[in-house]
Amino acid sequence: MSENENTQSQNIQKLSNQLRSIEEVLTPNYQRDKNGKITKAVVKPYYTKQFVTIVGLKTTTSRFLPVSHEGYSIETFIDKVELLGKTRAEFIARKMKGIERRAHMAMFREMIEDNSNDGKNKRKFTEIFEEKFGRVCYIPDQLCITCWNCSLFGGLRAGESAAFSRIRYFDTYSIEGAETCIAMDGSEEGMGIGNQVYEDLQKQRGAETYHQYEYVKVGTHFPFIVIIENPTLLDVAGYLKTVEIADNHGYGKYSVNHGKFSTQILAISSGFPKFSVLDMLGWGTGGIDKLITKFSNGSVKFETNKGDPVSLFGDDIVAVKNELVSEFKAYCDSLKDMGSK
Numbered sequence: 001m002s003e004n005e006n007t008q009s010q011n012i013q014k015l016s017n018q019l020r021s022i023e024e025v026l027t028p029n030y031q032r033d034k035n036g037k038i039t040k041a042v043v044k045p046y047y048t049k050q051f052v053t054i055v056g057l058k059t060t061t062s063r064f065l066p067v068s069h070e071g072y073s074i075e076t077f078i079d080k081v082e083l084l085g086k087t088r089a090e091f092i093a094r095k096m097k098g099i100e101r102r103a104h105m106a107m108f109r110e111m112i113e114d115n116s117n118d119g120k121n122k123r124k125f126t127e128i129f130e131e132k133f134g135r136v137c138y139i140p141d142q143l144c145i146t147c148w149n150c151s152l153f154g155g156l157r158a159g160e161s162a163a164f165s166r167i168r169y170f171d172t173y174s175i176e177g178a179e180t181c182i183a184m185d186g187s188e189e190g191m192g193i194g195n196q197v198y199e200d201l202q203k204q205r206g207a208e209t210y211h212q213y214e215y216v217k218v219g220t221h222f223p224f225i226v227i228i229e230n231p232t233l234l235d236v237a238g239y240l241k242t243v244e245i246a247d248n249h250g251y252g253k254y255s256v257n258h259g260k261f262s263t264q265i266l267a268i269s270s271g272f273p274k275f276s277v278l279d280m281l282g283w284g285t286g287g288i289d290k291l292i293t294k295f296s297n298g299s300v301k302f303e304t305n306k307g308d309p310v311s312l313f314g315d316d317i318v319a320v321k322n323e324l325v326s327e328f329k330a331y332c333d334s335l336k337d338m339g340s341k
């Protein structure tokens with residue numbers, strides 16, 4: 001192990017010491033009948049006030065349509081807001097969370113299938129979910145309230161059980177102003193003209209042969225903050241991978257073709273941020289480099305109720321992501337078979 005890798009693993013260990021274990025948080029609570037047979041499994045309630053903060057910067061690599069309202073037949077207008085002296089594109093927390101929850105589930109299904117591979121065959125996730133959680137988990141209407149995804153994102157089964165979301169998102173906004181980052185009526189580019197979006201419009205479409213839409217241009221920056229309560233190392237490493245999957249899948253309207261991002265994770269900390277998305281917008285106004293430097297030189301501050309937080313930057317963040325496979329294996333090993341002792 002090189003000196004650099006050695007320091008990295010020490011830093012991850014320091015962070016890990018501040019986090020919760022898989023058994024404390026992610027392994028379901030099992031209820032048993034008097035014969036010891038498992039009758040039910042649900043996510044554990046949480047008690048501690050431990051947090052992990054993940055801070056990053058998303059950059060659009062395709063046209064992006066952040067739209068939270070219903071469409072207006074043949075024209076789509078994106079979410080915009082007046083903020084800190086500029087009209088900015090708005091990327092609401094609920095939309096980001098929805099896409100990332102699905103990406104997290106897609107990753108989870110694939111990993112649990114891979115993990116079942118004994119060299120000869122791989123089992124289907126539906127079969128494994130039945131065995132480990134008593135049922136298959138479908139977003140958003142048939143959540144199992146037992147699995148790793150439900151533990152992180154929360155959920156409700158009417159009349160049965162509920163789990164609070166452990167992950168918190170915040171609304172974010174473009175660093176750039178509308179005049180440079182949004183193609184709209186009256187801007188140099190004008191609105192986009194779509195023909196790949198007809199399937200969404202069939203009900204409203206009459207004689208119109210095209211659809212116009214505003215969009216956020218390529219190269220627009222959105223800083224973001226996500227906070228995970230009662231975090232495990234698996235939650236953190238899994239979140240980092242989830243963001244990559246979501247970036248490739250796309251956020252926003254018409255995400256088959258649009259809404260792709262690249263994301264730079266700027267910091268992971270066991271503390272609470274002493275800054276907000278709004279502060280980051282201000283730092284970015286002087287140039288994206290200035291915002292990034294705030295993190296690379298460690299001048300941003302995090303705090304905890306007791307003691308100094310552990311904060312990771314740069315290569316240490318990549319190293320955290322590399323913990324995903326082994327942590328996931330440990331999670332799978334902690335799961336019991338429903339219906340057996």
Ligand SMILES: [Zn+2]
Pocket residue numbers: 137143144145146147148149150151
């Ligand atoms: Zn679930």
